[in-house]
């Protein structure tokens with residue numbers, strides 16, 4: 557949403573601003589955490605993920621954190637079989653990779669295999685520029701995200717709410733103006749902020765594929781034993797046609813008998829609830845295998861279009 561936000565470190569004011577939807581986390585703190593070595597790796601990674609929980613880029617939250625998807629790992633492991641010594645995972649929209657780190661460790665302990673994971677992530681980096689108390693952040697495709705002046709910032713996110721009718725044209729005009737004017741040319745280049753948990757940086761079994769999940773990559777054909785897509789293929793984020801196309805691509809990337817998991821986490825008063833569905837690739841098609849908590853909202857889109865998404 558295009559709006560004025562307050563950029564503050566942790567503190568009592570943060571929660572008030574969050575409730576008023578006027579809070580955005582300090583992105584320069586993420587940079588310090590990824591480079592720093594004064595605190596322990598675990599402490600840095602924890603704070604890194606906590607800050608990312610409040611980061612919104614192109615209408616999609618970066619929400620993440622160790623332990624967030626443990627229930628899903630425990631559920632899915634009983635459906636997985638490992639015939640060869642190696643096991644390849646694709647985590648689509650893996651944010652900072654901390655949930656991938658968790659899953660890899662869980663599978664290694666419970667499946668007794670050498671598991672390797674690739675994280676397919678579109679918003680892995682932000683381009684950062686600065687002069688004095690002014691900081692300017694651009695997304696991977698050079699689109700303005702945030703202009704910060706001291707503790708105040710202007711967030712260039714389009715809104716899907718009613719207020720978007722008024723604000724979105726303003727956002728588009730200002731973004732266009734900033735892009736034409738190339739504000740960054742007048743600032744010091746602070747390098748790229750890589751939105752990767754410090755824990756993952758030190759994990760040799762995790763690699764990044766910095767790519768759009770809707771981009772077809774023939775090099776990944778029939779490569780993965782398990783593909784996971786949590787909290788990214790949500791109906792609120794993408795159209796039914798886009799979701800169906802994504803499922804087709806992901807099916808293509810699965811090995812024969814490989815599993816596809818799609819889920820969405822819903823915050824309830826008793827804690828997070830994961831609604832998930834699981835499919836198995838059989839020949840060229842995927843077949844539905846099981847559901848958790850009523851299944852994924854994506855199931856109806858896959859079912860409506862038939863069981864053969866290829």
Ligand SMILES: C[S@@+](CC[C@H](N)C(=O)[O-])C[C@H]1O[C@@H](n2cnc3c(N)ncnc32)[C@H](O)[C@@H]1O
Nearest residue numbers: 616617618619649651678679768769786787788
């Ligand atoms: C809410 S996070 C999910 C993190 C993790 N999977 C989880 O469930 O805890 C959604 C992630 O999807 C990424 N994303 C959004 N659109 C994408 C796209 N078109 N291709 C790849 N990744 C995308 C976002 O950058 C974000 O990191």
